[in-house]
Amino acid sequence: MAIWVNEQVDPGGLLYACIACCDETQAQQCHQSFEENLTETQKATGWTARIRIVESWDEVPVNALKLD
Numbered sequence: 001m002a003i004w005v006n007e008q009v010d011p012g013g014l015l016y017a018c019i020a021c022c023d024e025t026q027a028q029q030c031h032q033s034f035e036e037n038l039t040e041t042q043k044a045t046g047w048t049a050r051i052r053i054v055e056s057w058d059e060v061p062v063n064a065l066k067l068d
Helices: 024-037 040-045
Strands: 003-009 015-021 048-054 065-067
Touching: 003 024, 015 024, 024 048
Parallel strands: 015 065
Antiparallel strands: 003 015, 003 048
């Protein structure tokens, strides 16, 4: 099973927001939203939006919103 994990990460590497789901289309839409919601100032200071795939819910950060 593939679980898509979307994360917004601050310049210090701390996880600011996280949403995980099993639907690729929903995950891609979420990633796009995370990207669009970062301001130019945030991007310039090192904020990032990333998407990754994990195989188990155990690999998803504890504070994630989990959609399945």
